[in-house]
Amino acid sequence: MKVNQNCVGCAQCAAYCPHNAITVFGRASINRNCVECKTCVDYCPLGAISGDE
Amino acid sequence: MKAVIIGAGLGGLLSGAKLSKAGYEVEIFERLPFTGGRFTNLEHKGFQLSTGALHMIPHGARGPLASLLCDVGAGVTIIPSEPMSVIRNMAGEDIDFHDFRKEISLTKRVKLGTVLAYSLKFKPKDDISFRDWVMKYFEDEFLLRLADSFCGWSLSLRAADVPAREVLEIIDNMYRYKGPGIPLGGCGAVTDALCDVIRSNGGNIHTSSSVERILVDNGRVSGIFVDGKEVSADIVISNIGHMETTKLYKCSDEDYLAKLGKAKPSRGIKICIASDEALLGHSGALFTPYAQRINGINEVTNADPSLAPAGKHLIMSHQTTLSDNLEQEIALGLDDLKTLFPGKEYEVLMVQSYSGGWPVNRASSGSDTGNRTPVGNLYVVGDGAKGKGGIEVEGVALGVMNAMREIL
Numbered sequence: 001m002k003v004n005q006n007c008v009g010c011a012q013c014a015a016y017c018p019h020n021a022i023t024v025f026g027r028a029s030i031n032r033n034c035v036e037c038k039t040c041v042d043y044c045p046l047g048a049i050s051g052d053e
Numbered sequence: 054m055k056a057v058i059i060g061a062g063l064g065g066l067l068s069g070a071k072l073s074k075a076g077y078e079v080e081i082f083e084r085l086p087f088t089g090g091r092f093t094n095l096e097h098k099g100f101q102l103s104t105g106a107l108h109m110i111p112h113g114a115r116g117p118l119a120s121l122l123c124d125v126g127a128g129v130t131i132i133p134s135e136p137m138s139v140i141r142n143m144a145g146e147d148i149d150f151h152d153f154r155k156e157i158s159l160t161k162r163v164k165l166g167t168v169l170a171y172s173l174k175f176k177p178k179d180d181i182s183f184r185d186w187v188m189k190y191f192e193d194e195f196l197l198r199l200a201d202s203f204c205g206w207s208l209s210l211r212a213a214d215v216p217a218r219e220v221l222e223i224i225d226n227m228y229r230y231k232g233p234g235i236p237l238g239g240c241g242a243v244t245d246a247l248c249d250v251i252r253s254n255g256g257n258i259h260t261s262s263s264v265e266r267i268l269v270d271n272g273r274v275s276g277i278f279v280d281g282k283e284v285s286a287d288i289v290i291s292n293i294g295h296m297e298t299t300k301l302y303k304c305s306d307e308d309y310l311a312k313l314g315k316a317k318p319s320r321g322i323k324i325c326i327a328s329d330e331a332l333l334g335h336s337g338a339l340f341t342p343y344a345q346r347i348n349g350i351n352e353v354t355n356a357d358p359s360l361a362p363a364g365k366h367l368i369m370s371h372q373t374t375l376s377d378n379l380e381q382e383i384a385l386g387l388d389d390l391k392t393l394f395p396g397k398e399y400e401v402l403m404v405q406s407y408s409g410g411w412p413v414n415r416a417s418s419g420s421d422t423g424n425r426t427p428v429g430n431l432y433v434v435g436d437g438a439k440g441k442g443g444i445e446v447e448g449v450a451l452g453v454m455n456a457m458r459e460i461l
Binding site (some may be wrong): 006008009010011012013015024026027032042043046051 | 085086087095096100102104188261379380382383404405406407408409410411412443
């Protein structure tokens with residue numbers, strides 16, 4: 001998954017991530033636990049996360 | 054009559070509850086998978102964190118939000134904060150908010166009484182900021198710091214960025230409605246209760262439904278376009294702020310657009326921490342005028358232990374974001390916590406920051422444009438259209454009341 005410039009760091013993605021794969025410190029960063037389930041995409045209020053194409 | 058509401062945040066849900074109670078057929082569309090917007094719970098490690106606002110209602114059980122909840126029949130228990138609020142002074146002692154005058158000289162104390170009484174009655178008409186107002190009459194380091202701490206905690210702004218008359222309206226409201234309270238079950242209990250009211254009045258709430266267009270015919274809204282179909286409506290209420298709303302239809306009112314350009318969203322940082330022992334020991338707000346960045350802190354588990362796992366406390370701090378270097382702003386906030394709670398053990402659960410398109414407030418206090426739009430039956434509610442002197446969600450409630458007075 002990729003995080004774009006729209007991210008403000010609200011951490012909604014991190015709380016809903018079922019794999020504990022997102023840490024947030026001013027903005028979201030996605031770690032190795034990510035399995036590309038894309039749950040975070042729907043929970044981001046700013047459309048800041050997209051899949052690796 | 055049919056009302057379509059865009060966005061299931063607090064403003065949208067309050068409007069939906071009020072309109073459905075008045076007999077309107079209500080349909081709400083929310084693009085996120087859950088309701089409540091920036092006023093609901095966010096579960097993390099067994100703690101009830103929040104999507105946006107802290108679990109605190111600024112004017113508690115007697116304020117505008119509480120009275121609107123009561124009016125629509127939303128069952129929410131609000132526990133009054135006790136004490137109302139506390140100030141950590143320069144010496145590191147916690148003093149009751151009402152005793153803040155003891156921190157200034159006797160001369161200034163006397164002057165404060167008369168200046169405040171006069172200014173509450175005759176609010177400054179010009180755009181003097183609250184900081185300049187404090188400077189003009191008192192030139193006092195403690196009062197300036199307290200002004201920043203208070204404006205930061207309640208509006209996520211520096212005192213220099215809020216008009217003095219807006220803060221004086223807030224002080225008026227504090228006398229009128231009294232101090233804060235904690236909603237039992239957190240912010241989510243409030244928005245969930247409103248969803249229940251809307252559904253029991255026959256309304257529908259759709260989540261994961263993104264409205265693509267507002268349909269306007271001859272200066273009147275006829276409906277919206279969502280999920281590949283048209284939904285007709287007699288009125289449309291938007292809870293997504295004025296600016297975002299204009300992106301959903303062709304708005305050519307230059308004066309209105311220019312006014313919107315001036316509304317500045319406010320930004321802020323919330324740090325959520327967990328502790329085995331109580332760090333504050335009360336359910337009021339702790340103002341921290343001498344911290345580098347943090348404006349205030351609360352410990353909601355003293356009012357509602359269910360917001361954390363058994364035996365744990367949930368503490369949240371709020372700070373205005375003062376620079377564009379967000380990492381540094383957060384680091385200063387974390388540093389403040391170490392200084393405020395020396396020798397205490399706690400865990401940082403989550404750091405959340407808000408700005409731009411997902412801010413603390415879409416229109417910061419004093420830059421609100423009201424509920425109306427250039428389209429007659431299209432209204433905006435929420436934190437982009439608050440009422441005068443309303444702190445955060447109280448402002449959202451006052452704004453909804455204003456809009457409902459026009460509609461009903």
